[in-house]
Amino acid sequence: MGKFFNVLILFSIITAVIQKNTAELTGAVLESGQRAIEFTLTMGAAIIIYSGLMNVANRAGLCRLLSRLLRPVLIRLFGPLDSSTMTDITMNIACNFLGLGNAATPYGISAVKSMAAGDTATNAMILFVVINTSSIQFMPTTLAAVRKSAESVSPLDILPCIWICSVVSLTAAVISCKICERAEKYFAKLHNAGTYSRDNNGRHNKAGKRI
Amino acid sequence: MPALIAVIITAGIIKRVNVFEAFIEGAKQGVGTVVTILPTLCTLFFLIGIFMSSGASDIMSFAASPFASLIGLPDAVIPLMILRPLSGSGAMAFFKTVVESFGVDSFTGRVAAVMLGSSETTMYTVSVYYGAAGVKKTRHTIPCALIGDFTAFITAGLLVRLFFK
Numbered sequence: 001m002g003k004f005f006n007v008l009i010l011f012s013i014i015t016a017v018i019q020k021n022t023a024e025l026t027g028a029v030l031e032s033g034q035r036a037i038e039f040t041l042t043m044g045a046a047i048i049i050y051s052g053l054m055n056v057a058n059r060a061g062l063c064r065l066l067s068r069l070l071r072p073v074l075i076r077l078f079g080p081l082d083s084s085t086m087t088d089i090t091m092n093i094a095c096n097f098l099g100l101g102n103a104a105t106p107y108g109i110s111a112v113k114s115m116a117a118g119d120t121a122t123n124a125m126i127l128f129v130v131i132n133t134s135s136i137q138f139m140p141t142t143l144a145a146v147r148k149s150a151e152s153v154s155p156l157d158i159l160p161c162i163w164i165c166s167v168v169s170l171t172a173a174v175i176s177c178k179i180c181e182r183a184e185k186y187f188a189k190l191h192n193a194g195t196y197s198r199d200n201n202g203r204h205n206k207a208g209k210r211i
Numbered sequence: 212m213p214a215l216i217a218v219i220i221t222a223g224i225i226k227r228v229n230v231f232e233a234f235i236e237g238a239k240q241g242v243g244t245v246v247t248i249l250p251t252l253c254t255l256f257f258l259i260g261i262f263m264s265s266g267a268s269d270i271m272s273f274a275a276s277p278f279a280s281l282i283g284l285p286d287a288v289i290p291l292m293i294l295r296p297l298s299g300s301g302a303m304a305f306f307k308t309v310v311e312s313f314g315v316d317s318f319t320g321r322v323a324a325v326m327l328g329s330s331e332t333t334m335y336t337v338s339v340y341y342g343a344a345g346v347k348k349t350r351h352t353i354p355c356a357l358i359g360d361f362t363a364f365i366t367a368g369l370l371v372r373l374f375f376k
Binding site for chain 2: 004009011016028029039040044049050052053055057060062106121126128129133142143150152157160161164165172176
């Protein structure tokens, strides 16, 4: 994220100078903080209300019930997790599915926090965040509202497309995660084997690299 | 929504939970969440603001447009591929302009809608979660998430062609 940030900022500033968009850029910078606060206020208000409501659901044992249903799938994907993390993940996925994105966020944050180990993302965390970045939504309400206001003949006729598309992209994202995990493990092993044989040979690293 | 609220409150009452207290306690945690993610959001809005206003996003979508026909997408939706992972409201605004110029029930309008509905504001999601957990080394998170988005975009073109022809 850090490198991505640097590259994008520098690229944008150079572009702005070349295209003489510097005045717009200054305006956007000044406005960005305000927009972030406005966004936080509207979204934050919803987060607070949903957190309250969901805490009631949690206390009533509704979340535990739901997470028991999803447990087999989650264990397959994430490996062993403690039950409160499992509940958080279940509720996050359930809220996302129902289109309550703002209600899903507090659960997601608490799940990620409980999976955290230092400043490096773990495999389970990555998988969870990647699942969250590929939308799995039963009913995209905002989109339907915009299509309706644009006088679409039937605003919901694209729903089957969206569902299939979401499942396909989710699968692709999860598979690519698993491939990255394997690849990293494989390269780590390769690297270790390389250094090991280099130490044994005592001089050349060529032999080590071949292994 | 009303049904959901009713179910939750009723379940709470049946289980003899102090609903009022539990609600307040949850809301308090919610306030904490909002405060933790605010700095990350400010940073991200700063980045997006600079990227969009400088013309850099236009350059990138212009550079990407030859690939549009290659992957079966109409040219007009290419900026959406770059906007979508960065900004939800930006992508929605762009969707509205597409709908106005091509029509909501046109091929282009439908592809844009499916792209929007089947992907997520990736960068925002990643920074909210990792910001809250204090993660700095994200490893393969962003590449994998973007692979997911890209798959969604290509599939969108394919499916709309299949369903509405």
